[in-house]
Amino acid sequence: MADRYLSFTGTGPGRFLTRRLGLPQPAPLIRFSPEHPALDGDVLLLTAGKSGLDLSAAVPASADSSRRAAAAVLDATGVRDTDGLADVHAALHPALRTITAGGRVIVLGAPLDAADHHQAAAQQALEGFTRSLGKEIGRGRTVNLVRLTDPAAAASTLRFLLSPKSAYVSGQVIEVGAGALTAPDDPDHPLAGRTALVTGGARGIGEAVAATLARDGARVVVLDVPQAEADARRVAERLGGSALALDITAVDAGDRIAAALPDGLDVLVHNAGITRDRRLVNMDAGRWSQVLDVNLASVLRTTDALLTSGALHPGGRIVATASIAGLAGNAGQTNYGASKAGIVGLVRSLAPRALAEHGVTVNAVAPGFIETRMTAAVPLFIREAGRRMNSLAQGGLPVDVAETTAWFAHPGSGAVNGQVVRVCGQSLLGA
Ligand SMILES: NC(=O)c1ccc[n+]([C@@H]2O[C@H](COP(=O)([O-])OP(=O)(O)OC[C@H]3O[C@@H](n4cnc5c(N)ncnc54)[C@H](O)[C@@H]3O)[C@@H](O)[C@H]2O)c1
Known part of the structure; x- marks a missing residue:
């Protein structure tokens, strides 16, 4: 969904009108x-x-x-x-x-x-x-x-x-933190020779993450639910990677990933996520547990399985996906907010141990309002408010989350550990 307001404020009359009315004046980002x-x-x-x-x-x-x-x-x-x-x-x-x-x-x-x-x-x-x-x-x-x-x-x-x-x-x-600096052999392809798995990679933010890690030289594995297999294959083919049709909530998902990647992996991006919004008073147990299972429990299960089996190589990276809804809270999203706050707890607790015991860093991105199919479905006025309520007065793009993920994944980022970095244009929601 194009941001027509941003285009309008870039025109002469648009600039004049929005300035006179005291409306937000987003600058196009480079x-x-x-x-x-x-x-x-x-x-x-x-x-x-x-x-x-x-x-x-x-x-x-x-x-x-x-x-x-x-x-x-x-x-x-x-x-x-x-x-x-x-x-x-x-x-x-x-x-x-x-x-x-x-x-x-x-x-x-x-x-x-x-x-x-x-x-x-x-x-x-x-x-x-x-x-x-x-x-x-x-x-x-x-x-x-x-x-x-x-x-x-x-x-x-x-x-x-x-x-x-x-x-x-x-x-x-x-x-x-402090730490030895690992400079990549090829600065333009810092992830060359590395394998990156992106859950929920068939579309939206996950697709952009897969594309950005592939740009940086990684061999990407695009994981998504069996219903999205055709899209996952299309993305993987375009990026020279492979697709893995798997519901991440399967109890043996970690073992199945390890079996599909016998040579192991270097970058694990937990991006798959769902919303099932209702106020708590109207939320049945199914909506609650579906969201907690996809967004948090499966992240914990697969992380544990891939770390303990040694499938994640030393020097590896885990990047999980939180949300500003998990930091600030959001009406209608007690399930989603709980799951995304849980990601923050997971990252803060596991990061020092994962680095000490496995040489793997653990960080999270916390996206704000990102222009995807998920946010295009939000009603017009709520969508407009979401877009403008940040210091840059516009929504982010999937690539913004992807670039932040690529920075965490970079071989030189070994001293970046336990961080939750918001990609939100400094949203007014939550600190
Ligand atoms: N779009 C935003 O503004 C925004 C804001 C904050 C956080 N996030 C988070 O970013 C992530 C990606 O969001 P998006 O907007 O690209 O969503 P999206 O709905 O466009 O894509 C999510 C992908 O995850 C896949 N998926 C869902 N359940 C799965 C499962 N059980 N196993 C495997 N794959 C599964 C879906 O098939 C889909 O391809 C999610 O974790 C979401 O909560 C998004």
Whole structure:
């Protein structure tokens, strides 16, 4: 379903009318394509507080701050008190006007120090700052906070955030641990030689995830229910991969995946999901359990089976799909909200153990309003509200979720673990 309002506000009369009426003015987002692989412009490197970080390997900085910039990276890891916060203002206040439409602001923060409440207050302040700036900056620009200790381990994350691939990711706080950096042999095909399985890959977001992982060099396996087998085959053939007709709720789904992939797999994307909306007072037990089973129980079962059998190779990646409905709650979606919040719990608990015991990271994407068949079926006015109620005033595209998944899957993202990253244009729903 095309966003006609976005097209209209791009015309002269549309701009005039929407400005006069005080209506949202979404800026068209610039997304990755082979013709447009990078942001147009320089990256300003700014510092607040005393930082000991060497960012040269992680951020391609430019020295000339008088030119218009595509991004500003503010190193605020050295901010330890409220005086340091004054430096945040001093650094970004003059720089903001130089950042082009569709540009990026990335704030780098340090982990909160439990033994120093002044440092913790100042570092936590960066979250409120980031989210507030994201809501006001406008013109398709995004603002995110990355907490890090080791810039080299955060290089894949900074590259993602400084690229057109992160166009719909804003207002996020991402923590990156320390760790050895694994550089791919071929930077244009970082997943070459790897196998990725995408559940629910026959259409919608899953199809885009499969296509994006294939673009990055992965051999993709498109899993979907037997009723969608023809679509799954069509997608797989287009991407040079294979299809697997399987209902993910089958109790032995993990074993059947392992049997279909005797050489194992590297990337497991739990994307399949369903809604069966009703207010709780009208919801029968069937609707409740169907949603919990597809969206959560089957994710737990297949994850356990594939991890314990060793089918997921060391260096592997699990990416699950949450939703902002699981973070903020949504009327009519107690089943769906519960299932998606469960994904967050799964990720936070399993991530450290999966990395320590299997060398596998576990993260989740939490999509907001994404333009798919699922959201095209939403009644007009609710759909319009869903699209506009975010800082970018528009819906995201399946490819936005796919690019975030590809960043998690990247060989250089081994220090990104236990994260739930919203792909929601900084939705007003939930933090
Ligand atoms: N579209 C959005 O705005 C949005 C927002 C937040 C979260 N999500 C989540 O993103 C994921 C994909 O959403 P979408 O909009 O592309 O949905 P979609 O309905 O277009 O596609 C879902 C796919 O999953 C498959 N599937 C369903 N049950 C399955 C099962 N038991 N076994 C195997 N495959 C199964 C379907 O056949 C379908 O191909 C879901 O987890 C959804 O909850 C979507």
